[in-house]
Amino acid sequence: MPSISIKGKSMPESPIRKLVPYAENAKKKGIEVFHLNIGQPDIKTPDCALKAIKNNTIEVLSYSRSEGSEEYRQKIADYYSKKNINVTANDIIVTTGGSEALLFALGSITDPGDEIIIPEPFYANYNGFSTASGVNIVPVISKIEDNFALPPIEAFEKLISPKTKAILICNPGNPTGYLYSKEEIQKLAAIVKKHDIFLIADEVYREFVYDNAQHQSVLSDFGLENNAIIIDSVSKRYSMCGARIGCLVSKNKDVIATALKFAQARLSPPTFAQIASEAALETPQSYFDEVIVEYKDRRDTLINELAKIEGVKVAVPKGAFYCVAELPVDNADTFAQWMLEDFSLDNKTVMVAPAAGFYSTKGFGTNQVRIAYVLKKEDLIKSVEILKAAIKKYNTI
Template sequence: MPTISNKGKNMPESPIRKLVPYAENAKKKGIEVFHLNIGQPDIKTPDIALEAIKNNTVKVLAYSRSEGSEEYRQKIANYYKKNNINVNASEIIVTTGGSEALLFAMGSITDPGDEIIIPEPFYANYNGFSTASGVTIVPVISKIEENFALPPIEEFEKLISPKTKAILICNPGNPTGYLYSKEEIQKLAKIVKKHDLFLISDEVYREFVYDNLQHHSILSDFGLEDNAIMIDSVSKRYSMCGARIGCVVSKNKDVISTALKFAQARLSPPTFAQIASEAALETPQSYFDEVIVEYKDRRDTLIAELNKIDGVKVASPKGAFYCVAEFPVDNADSFAQWILESFSLNNQTVMVAPAAGFYSTKGIGTKQVRIAYVLKKEDLIKSVEILKAAITAYNAK
């Protein structure tokens, strides 16, 4: 009988999606499920993007250029300049979501067996992308007690080996919501230049920053022209997750010319989605101002409610729309499944993402969950009320 590849066997399941069958079964029983498990915003997609699709004059839905249309890349470059990121269209390759941008980046700078250092917990699919690329993730642990701040730079230095090709960060972070300070980026810039490494920064949540803090891109003023690779996407910024448009950005010409070969191999990014994404760049600042106020209110509500539960430990996110909480349960995976299978309050229950899947170190984060505050405040309050009752019931069984 033909056999499956070891790579296929080693591909990790998504901690975000693996509980879906249990949630579907709960719904079949008539139970309402509050989805705190996935970063699918309920914020409306900008009308300008949707209208661009409805009113387009395309007669032949042809391939676009492999690197994305010239017009769209030029407009992205203009958008970046407004954010203190000075790049031009030739330094941008449009991809099918940020996911493909990460795969292109890994494919361009690593060979099988090479290593990438990543602070954990990290976006779970980094595990999948690295497995698909034959890359080994070397984790450096950040701690909930320290709000998931950048671990001491000495911890990174200890892990650098001849196989190390890059350090990868997500800023602001998924799943933690942590926002790296300028000083932390400077420390990373210094170490990657010292050791001739790349610094990859996943910056898809750039707009979502709270408390009057500022996002610092690795392509701003850190002297990383040769070292920096930025990953971006329209998914969260414009609540356009289904568009599947992202980009990989670098001033390193070898990186871009290599990534372009990967882009040519998959032919082109989707044409209609580029039309929508190009139009979305005209979204007025007022849209983001309202969204930021809404997410900040949701964050504050969620954190305040979680802190009312005895034994719960929660980090306070400064960006994105996630937080990691540690529950007083024996195992968050078991709890997350049990609450869908066996618990409801007023015929309602909650779906969370067990956080162990956001770590690559075994045995870490087993009592933690990631919560996405993408629901309105009333639903967040109800969700935490359900979680509080569920924790009590789970520990009593």
């Protein structure tokens, strides 16, 4: 029988999606499942984006340019200028989701066997993207006890080798919700310039920042014109996960020219989704103001409810819509699957994402879960009630 590649065997499962069959089986048994496992907002997609599709009169759904339409890229540049990110349309490659943007970035700056340093826990698919690109992740540990703050810069220095090509951060963070301060970005800027490597920043949650904090983009006044690469997406910002439109942004002309070759190889990003995404840029600030208030309220509700469960430790997020909670269970993977297969309260159960998959260091995060607070408050309260009952029962088995 033909054999599967070593790369294929090494490709990790998604901790966010691997338990879906168990959730579907629970639903078939009539059990309501509260999905806290995935960052799928329940916030309504802006009307302007939906109307751009409904009212469109295209007769031939043709290819777009490989780098994305010029009109859309110019409007993205205009959006960034309002965020103190001064780029042009030529500094932007439109991609099929932020995932493709990161794959293009890795393909443009790394060779097989090269290394990227990532503070962990990190977005689980970074493991998959790195495996697909033949890149080795070198983790630097951030801890729940420190609210997942940036580790000391000395920790990064110790890990840099001749094979190091980049430091990758997610800001605000997925899965932690951690928001990097200006001082932390300055420290990272100094180290990447010192070692002549790249700083890749996944900034897809830029709009979701709480407690009067400010988001710091790596392309805002840090002198990283040659070193910085931004990964971005419309998925979370406009509640348009299904559009699969993202972008790669860099003022480094070599990076853009190289990423464009990858973009040409896959032809072009989807035309209709670009139309919707271009229209979404007309979304008024009032939309985000309301969404931020809603998410902050949900965050506070979730954190307050989790604090009522004995033995639970939780980091308080400053952005995005996730938190990592440490549970008093022996194994979060086993526990999460058990909740879907064998537990319900009032015919309801909860689906969470086991956090071990958000680490590359074996044995880390085994009793942690990522919780996405993308449900309305009453559902979050009920979910934590179910979680509390589940923990109690699980620990008696």
